[in-house]
Amino acid sequence: MGVTDNGEYLFWLTDPAGVPEEWTIAANEARGPRWYAYGGGLADFLTAVLSGRETVPLFPDSFLTQGAFFTPTTPAPTPAPVDTAPQPPAGRTADANDIRTWARAHGYDVPGRARIPVAILEAWEKASSG
Structure with missing residues (x-):
């Protein structure tokens, strides 16, 4: 449900089911x-952490x-077709920045420093292999 800029x-551990309070x-x-x-709930967590009462x-x-x-x-725009992914040179895997650049150019909302979401990596790999 959230991510820090550090990654x-x-x-939410959704147990008991149907009782979000x-x-x-x-945190991972x-x-x-x-x-x-x-x-505790999300509002309690954010208040405690951001006020310094709770240290994670x-x-x-x-x-x-x-x-x-x-x-x-904001709702993500519908991504463009994934048929134009950059191809890394032979024997080299793509740099995370290359994937981020490709994702942004195709309408994906990708974090600047944190982990690249799996759905974006999969879309990039699909575009790269085709």
Whole structure:
């Protein structure tokens, strides 16, 4: 349900099903296996973390040094046909920046520094192989 600019992903643990006010917030370490769980709702979690009352050990020490800001999500445009992906030179895999450039040119909303979403990678691979 969210991601930091450093690449930590936030999830809802949807148990019990159908009772969202009892769901737990879970955070996954960027590029790592560690997890953190917060036993409260999203508004409580954001208020606690952004006010400094709660520290998420997975977040970098610099997490709040630039202040809190939010980037609202907008519906993604319908991606253009995926038949024009850049081809990396023989024997070389594509650079993440090349994939991001291709994705933006084809209407995908892709983060600047975090993990590239699987759906975008799959679309790029499909376009690259055809």
